[in-house]
Amino acid sequence: SQQGEEDxxxxxxxxxxxxxxxxxxxxxxxxxxxxRQNSGRGLVHLILIRSNEREKHSGRxxxxxDTSKKSSSLLITASRAADTASYxxxxxxxxxxASKLTFGTGTRLQVTL
Amino acid sequence: DGGITQSPxxxxxxxxxxxxxxxxxxxxHDAMYWYRQDPGQGLRLxxxxxxxxxxxxxxxxxxxxVSREKKESFPLTVTSAQKNPTAFYxxxxxxxxxxxxxxxxxxxxxxx
Numbered sequence: 001s002q003q004g005e006e007d008x009x010x011x012x013x014x015x016x017x018x019x020x021x022x023x024x025x026x027x028x029x030x031x032x033x034x035x036r037q038n039s040g041r042g043l044v045h046l047i048l049i050r051s052n053e054r055e056k057h058s059g060r061x062x063x064x065x066d067t068s069k070k071s072s073s074l075l076i077t078a079s080r081a082a083d084t085a086s087y088x089x090x091x092x093x094x095x096x097x098a099s100k101l102t103f104g105t106g107t108r109l110q111v112t113l
Numbered sequence: 114d115g116g117i118t119q120s121p122x123x124x125x126x127x128x129x130x131x132x133x134x135x136x137x138x139x140x141x142h143d144a145m146y147w148y149r150q151d152p153g154q155g156l157r158l159x160x161x162x163x164x165x166x167x168x169x170x171x172x173x174x175x176x177x178x179v180s181r182e183k184k185e186s187f188p189l190t191v192t193s194a195q196k197n198p199t200a201f202y203x204x205x206x207x208x209x210x211x212x213x214x215x216x217x218x219x220x221x222x223x224x225x
Contacts, residue, residue: 040201088155096169098169098210103148
C-alpha cells in the first residue's frame with residue numbers, strides 16, 4: 001500500500017483562487033516533500049519540509065507539517081492555469097545507509113480561466 | 114547539461130521476454146530510485162540504491178531486478194515473472210540522503 005494518501009483525489013478551481021491539498025502518511029519520517037507532475041512527464045520537486053519544522057514557504061507555496069497527526073498540507077495561493085498538474089507528497093525515511101523515498105496517491109488539480 | 118536520462122521513451126515487449134530500462138545521471142548523485150506509475154495512480158517504489166554495489170527492495174520489487182555497478186547508472190530489468198508489466202517507469206536520483214530528488218522523463222513500457 002502507498003505510504004501517503006492525498007486528499008482530495010481531484011480538485012477543480014478557478015484562476016486566482018487558492019488550492020489546498022492534504023497528505024496523510026503512516027510511519028515516522030525524516031522529511032516530507034511535495035512534487036508536481038504534468039501529464040506523462042517526470043516529477044518536479046517543489047518544496048521540502050523537515051520533520052522538526054512546522055511550516056515552510058516558497059513563493060506562492062505554503063506547506064505545513066504535523067508529525068503528531070502524520071499529516072501535511074500544500075497551499076497554492078492565487079492559482080494560475082499553468083498550475084494545472086498532479087501534485088504528490090513524498091516521505092523520506094532513512095533505512096540503514098539508504099533513504100527510502102515513498103510517494104502518495106496524488107491530487108489532480110485543474111485550474112480554469 | 115546535467116540531468117537524468119531514461120531511455121528509451123517508449124518500449125514494447127512481447128510476453129515472456131525480459132527487458133532492461135536504462136537510467137543514467139551525470140549529476141554525481143549518490144542515491145537512485147525506480148518507480149512504477151499506473152494510469153491515474155501514484156508512484157510505487159520498486160528499488161532504491163544509496164551507493165555503488167548496494168540496493169534495497171522497495172514496496173513492489175517482485176518481478177524486477179536492478180544493478181548498481183557504476184554511480185551514474187541504475188538499470189532496471191523487468192523480468193517475465195512480472196505479471197502485469199505495462200506501466201510508466203520513472204527513475205530518480207538525489208545527491209545524498211534526505212534531499213530532493215530529480216526525475217527522468219520516464220519510459221512507457223507496453224507488453225504486446
